[in-house]
Amino acid sequence: MPAKFENTTNTPNLINVHINALEPGNLIVRLEYVTSQEHIERVRRGEATAESVELLIKPHQARKIAEGLVRQADLIEASKQPSGGSKQ
Incomplete structure (x- = not known):
């Protein structure tokens, strides 16, 4: 809704x-x-x-939301790296 x-x-x-x-x-x-x-x-x-x-x-929505949050957290962490690259 x-x-x-x-x-x-x-x-x-x-x-x-x-x-x-x-x-x-x-x-x-x-x-x-x-x-x-x-x-x-x-x-x-x-x-x-x-x-x-x-x-x-619903469960399938929660899974998609959680996956999106993990991707966003990864992008934020990658942006904090000195080189701007991804974590290893």
């Missing part, structure tokens, strides 16, 4: 991720986010709470 943000002029800022395992192999991922600098300040003062969206991740 795609998340809809009421204010499309501001990019939501992710502030927290909760991952819970369900049976058999499904995950529930809850993303907490704020929509503006004002929202961030209101959350810090305890005057507001973060918005959130929950996603059901």
Whole structure:
């Protein structure tokens, strides 16, 4: 289910991720986010709470997501190497 943000002029800022395992192999991922600098300040003062969206991740989707995260981590690590090359 795609998340809809009421204010499309501001990019939501992710502030927290909760991952819970369900049976058999499904995950529930809850993303907490704020929509503006004002929202961030209101959350810090305890005057507001973060918005959130929950996603059901099926096993085949979780596998693809994990593979993508590993590839991204490898790219980040490779970019940190002095030569810019890949790890050995």
